[in-house]
Amino acid sequence: MPNRVAIVGIGQTRHRSTRRDVTLPEMINEAVREALADADLTIRDIEAVFTSSMETFEGIYLPDHGAAAEIGAFMKPGFKVCTGGTSGASVVVEGFCMVAAGLYDTALVIGFEKQDCGETTAAITAATTPVWGKGAVTGAIGEFAKQALSYMETSGAKEEHAARVRLKADRGACRNEYAHLKLGLQTIEEVLKSDYLVWPLRFLDFCPQSSGACALVFATENRARKIHRKPVWIADVEVVHQEPFRAGTFGDPTGKEAYSQHVACERLYKRNGITHPRRDIDMAEVYEPSNWEEMSLYEHLHFCGKNEGWKLVEKGITEMDGEFPVNPSGGVIATNPIGATPTIRVAEAALQIRGDAGEHQVAKDVKSALATALGGPNWTVLTLLKRTL
Amino acid sequence: MPERVAICAVAQTRYSPDRGDVSEGELAYEAIRQVLEETGLKLSEIESAVTCSQDFWDGRTISNMNIQPFVGAHLGHEDKVAEDGLSAVYCGMAHVLSGHHEIVLVVAHMKESQAEKSLIENCAFDPIFMRQLGLDFLGAAALQARRYMHQYGITAEQCARVVVKNRGNARHNPFAQEPLELTVEDVLASRMLAPPIRQLDTKPVSDGACALILAPKKRAAKLTRKPVWMLGASNCYEAHYLGDRDLAECRALTQAAKKAYRMAGIRHPFRDIDVAEISEEFSYQELLWLEGLGFCERGQGGSLIDSGKTCLGGKLPVNPSGGVLAGNPNQVAGMARVAEAVLQLRGEAGDRQVEGARVALAHGVTGICGQHQAVMILGKD
Numbered sequence: 016m017p018n019r020v021a022i023v024g025i026g027q028t029r030h031r032s033t034r035r036d037v038t039l040p041e042m043i044n045e046a047v048r049e050a051l052a053d054a055d056l057t058i059r060d061i062e063a064v065f066t067s068s069m070e071t072f073e074g075i076y077l078p079d080h081g082a083a084a085e086i087g088a089f090m091k092p093g094f095k096v097c098t099g100g101t102s103g104a105s106v107v108v109e110g111f112c113m114v115a116a117g118l119y120d121t122a123l124v125i126g127f128e129k130q131d132c133g134e135t136t137a138a139i140t141a142a143t144t145p146v147w148g149k150g151a152v153t154g155a156i157g158e159f160a161k162q163a164l165s166y167m168e169t170s171g172a173k174e175e176h177a178a179r180v181r182l183k184a185d186r187g188a189c190r191n192e193y194a195h196l197k198l199g200l201q202t203i204e205e206v207l208k209s210d211y212l213v214w215p216l217r218f219l220d221f222c223p224q225s226s227g228a229c230a231l232v233f234a235t236e237n238r239a240r241k242i243h244r245k246p247v248w249i250a251d252v253e254v255v256h257q258e259p260f261r262a263g264t265f266g267d268p269t270g271k272e273a274y275s276q277h278v279a280c281e282r283l284y285k286r287n288g289i290t291h292p293r294r295d296i297d298m299a300e301v302y303e304p305s306n307w308e309e310m311s312l313y314e315h316l317h318f319c320g321k322n323e324g325w326k327l328v329e330k331g332i333t334e335m336d337g338e339f340p341v342n343p344s345g346g347v348i349a350t351n352p353i354g355a356t357p358t359i360r361v362a363e364a365a366l367q368i369r370g371d372a373g374e375h376q377v378a379k380d381v382k383s384a385l386a387t388a389l390g391g392p393n394w395t396v397l398t399l400l401k402r403t404l
Numbered sequence: 405m406p407e408r409v410a411i412c413a414v415a416q417t418r419y420s421p422d423r424g425d426v427s428e429g430e431l432a433y434e435a436i437r438q439v440l441e442e443t444g445l446k447l448s449e450i451e452s453a454v455t456c457s458q459d460f461w462d463g464r465t466i467s468n469m470n471i472q473p474f475v476g477a478h479l480g481h482e483d484k485v486a487e488d489g490l491s492a493v494y495c496g497m498a499h500v501l502s503g504h505h506e507i508v509l510v511v512a513h514m515k516e517s518q519a520e521k522s523l524i525e526n527c528a529f530d531p532i533f534m535r536q537l538g539l540d541f542l543g544a545a546a547l548q549a550r551r552y553m554h555q556y557g558i559t560a561e562q563c564a565r566v567v568v569k570n571r572g573n574a575r576h577n578p579f580a581q582e583p584l585e586l587t588v589e590d591v592l593a594s595r596m597l598a599p600p601i602r603q604l605d606t607k608p609v610s611d612g613a614c615a616l617i618l619a620p621k622k623r624a625a626k627l628t629r630k631p632v633w634m635l636g637a638s639n640c641y642e643a644h645y646l647g648d649r650d651l652a653e654c655r656a657l658t659q660a661a662k663k664a665y666r667m668a669g670i671r672h673p674f675r676d677i678d679v680a681e682i683s684e685e686f687s688y689q690e691l692l693w694l695e696g697l698g699f700c701e702r703g704q705g706g707s708l709i710d711s712g713k714t715c716l717g718g719k720l721p722v723n724p725s726g727g728v729l730a731g732n733p734n735q736v737a738g739m740a741r742v743a744e745a746v747l748q749l750r751g752e753a754g755d756r757q758v759e760g761a762r763v764a765l766a767h768g769v770t771g772i773c774g775q776h777q778a779v780m781i782l783g784k785d
Contacts, residue, residue: 017503038532064641070486071465076458076527077486080771081644088641090659094495094776097459097486099466105483109495116501132531142465252504254452254481258473278479391469 017115019404021239021246022365024054024232030195030350033131034226039073040082043127043228046355047087050123050230054242061232062119064093067106067126068354071138078127086125093122099142100302100390101254102126103229104357107398108252110233120235121242126358127228135224135353142391155304156221160213163307167215172310172325174215178206179328180306181219181348187335188345190374193359195225195350220348222304227352229359247365250383250399251287255279257393275395276315276387283397284317292317293332296399297381298340298367300360302389303347313341316387336378343367343375357388361398368402409500410624410631411782413439413617414743419581419731422517423611428462432513433474435615443617443627445507447476452505455484456492456512456735460524475511487639488683489614489739490768490778494637496618506623513613514733521609528772530644541685541772542606546598548651548773549688553600555652556703560600563687564591565709567604567729570684573716574726576755579740581731582608591687605687610731614739616746630750632782635763636667639778646773657696657767657777665698668781670763673698677781678761679748680722681741683769684729690714690722693767697779716756724748724756738768742780749784 026049028034034042043066051058064086066079075081079088079095098105103126110124136154166172181200188194200206200219209219232242239246255275280292289295301316303309310324318339319327327333333341344363347356364384366372382403388396415438417423423431432455440447453475457467464470468484475482485492489512496510525540552558568588574580586604594604617627624631640663642656643649661673670676680699684690691705699720700708708714714722723729725744728737745764747753762784770776 017501038530069459069465071459074527075531076460076524077771077776079486080528080641080775081530083641083644083775084648089643090640090656092639092660092663093641094485094487094491094639096483097466098468098482098484109483109485109498112495112498112502112504115504116498118498118501138465141463142469145463254483255479256472256477256482258478275479391466392472 019236020111020114020233020249022231023234023239023243023246024050025362026050026230027193028227030225030227039129040085043082044085046228046230050232054232058087061121061123063122064088065106065110065124066095067102068128072135073133101388101394101396102354104388104396107361111249114233120238122233125230126355128352128354129226130224131226156212159305160216163216166307166311170322176325176328177306178203180309181206184346184348187343187375188349191344194345196223220305222347222351225350225352227355229355229362245369247368248401248404250401253279253283253397255395275393279395279397280316293339296383296385299385300364301387340377343377360386364400407501408621409497409634411746412619412627413442414746415439416579416614416743417612418579419610419612428513429471429474432471432511432613435613439615439617450476450509451507452481452499453477453509454492454496456489461519488768488770491639493742497634500618500620508618510616512736512739514735515611516609516733517611542598544772545686546601549600551651552692558706561588562706562709564588566687566690567591570723570727570729573724574730577725580726607729608731610733612733612736614736614743632746632749635781635783636664637780638663642775654696660777660779661697664779664781677763677765679758680765681744682767683737684727721758741766745782
């Protein structure tokens with residue numbers, strides 16, 4: 016029987032586009048200190064440290080080595096994982112495995128990215144094959160413009176629905192002390208006035224480049240209850256990858272639906288007896304680089320039927336005070352330090368379960384929450400959190 | 405350890421100076437195909453894959469995306485560990501121990517031939533204070549070699565003896581890239597790269613891949629007649645800034661070894677371990693790492709090589725495969741050490757076989773002057 020694993024400490028930086036005041040290791044250290052303070056532990060209590068980032072985004076090779084002291088890994092075991100956009104969730108999965116395996120009783124799990132010292136779009140372009148891919152890719156924006164277009168064409172969603180998703184995110188971000196973009200948007204028109212990046216994706220439809228870090232303290236069952244009075248349990252994880260050329264794009268104009276989310280959530284739901292996700296789970300923090308992608312994700316994660324994602328938006332179901340809140344933190348569209356982004360989803364979902372999300376705490380009582388990650392050629396990582404197991 | 409984890413199959417490509425004829429995925433698949441054939445598994449039966457590569461070296465952001473179709477992660481679990489291959493094996497071990505996965509594929513690939521080593525390594529140094537110094541891992545290793553040799557009176561001849569031994573051992577290893585019959589004089593006459601490190605004190609540019617299949621005890625019997633058991637493993641980070649460390653010491657290695665030994669019940673490494681595969685990118689490192697691993701007292705690495713005990717046929721053969729010096733790529737090196745240790749324990753190491761090997765040690769290292777050290781103990785029983 017594997018060990019049960021709980022999150023007993025949560026820390027984040029105040030995410031910004033540029034953090035010229037700190038080095039990368041110093042920036043990560045801010046999150047580490049917060050997580051340790053939240054757990055009321057010192058670094059001496061931590062047995063191992065696992066990290067994630069995309070090193071080509073900073074242009075720093077082996078960034079975990081350079082930050083060994085500041086992440087608290089000096090003379091401790093650990094390693095870094097790197098899987099693209101999903102990195103910050105992959106490290107949650109691997110940290111979970113390490114503690115569940117009985118190898119460590121406590122571990123720090125850290126996602127980080129300091130995009131102010133690199134050129135992310137150039138690095139993303141370098142993800143494709145050098146022979147026939149590089150000329151055809153323009154970072155993430157082009158991919159999500161295709162997704163937006165195909166979603167608009169197939170589902171019947173209008174630009175107004177996307178704008179409403181942005182307004183929802185911004186309302187959350189404005190209440191979240193850690194969020195990066197807090198725009199104070201009031202009307203749909205403000206979003207629809209913003210310039211196109213790549214048609215039909217507008218400036219306000221897409222996530223920013225942020226610099227920040229997120230650290231979590233994991234502990235085994237016997238330690239967790241002694242460390243924190245409100246441990247949040249990692250009930251299950253699921254990782255689903257698919258090949259680059261099968262998936263191709265997020266929206267898939269070839270007609271073959273991109274389906275890593277379908278497969279991942281079907282497996283996770285089945286194992287955990289979830290038959291009606293919106294009833295059986297209380298809220299979700301999803302990885303939505305754009306507002307259009309958030310509506311797609313509602314469908315892919317089975318929060319609603321096909322082509323109904325925008326209807327959830329219309330009915331306000333995913334609002335902070337709605338029946339099934341999604342991204343009360345403001346989500347990725349407000350805050351995107353890539354290597355940390357999925358870790359933040361898990362952190363924010365855990366805060367909701369604890370009831371510690373402050374001004375962006377959702378109205379309903381959250382006993383279970385789903386955190387998702389999206390990366391690479393539409394890879395999916397899911398983390399299911401619960402107040403009690 | 406709570407559950408027993410078996411290594412059910414291992415495979416390596418032949419290490420080569422330039423595999424321009426294949427893509428990274430094709431290279432990895434050369435090793436993957438062999439472990440699948442050996443275990444009778446289909447790619448679709450792999451429950452999770454742990455890969456090991458570096459975006460910087462592949463020149464590809466998300467380097468694991470490259471090899472996705474080749475590791476069986478179609479609609480499955482794959483994660484990439486961005487350290488040396490031994491830490492990827494460690495991660496795979498946790499997958500099995502956690503009870504969340506049973507059949508785990510671990511793969512490392514690297515084509516050094518297509519990258520600029522010095523430029524990449526320079527990017528590992530602190531960008532504000534140290535990068536401008538122009539240091540790479542060779543330059544830093546030269547500082548470490550000097551410090552170690554000065555502190556303990558280790559001689560260039562003793563380091564050269566490591567090269568003679570390992571390159572000589574490589575003659576019996578069909579996967580080795582550059583087996584050579586050398587004398588100490590040959591090594592000392594080779595071109596100086598960064599004093600005191602000469603051309604033959606380090607490894608050649610190398611391309612290759614390595615793959616393993618892991619499974620819990622209950623599944624292992626169906627996959628192999630000769631399971632090799634993971635008895636203990638750990639890794640450890642040292643400080644980053646060279647000035648914060650005494651480079652003649654290797655505390656992180658000692659710490660990692662201590663934990664791995666405790667898990668495996670090893671009390672006297674020299675007596676309890678039959679064969680060791682050590683990651684020595686530079687000749688002095690085999691001596692220094694052997695000290696860190698507790699095979700001899702501090703500063704006695706030189707006398708240990710002089711004694712002949714680490715030769716094939718000695719009391720503790722070290723790197724009967726030829727080690728990293730005979731040509732292993734970065735990242736793959738630590739996993740190749742595990743693969744070689746497994747071959748030894750299965751009695752399948754051919755002419756480099758250590759007779760009666762029952763317990764083996766594999767060691768991997770990542771970063772500047774061995775900043776990140778990893779140790780794994782494997783056993784036949």
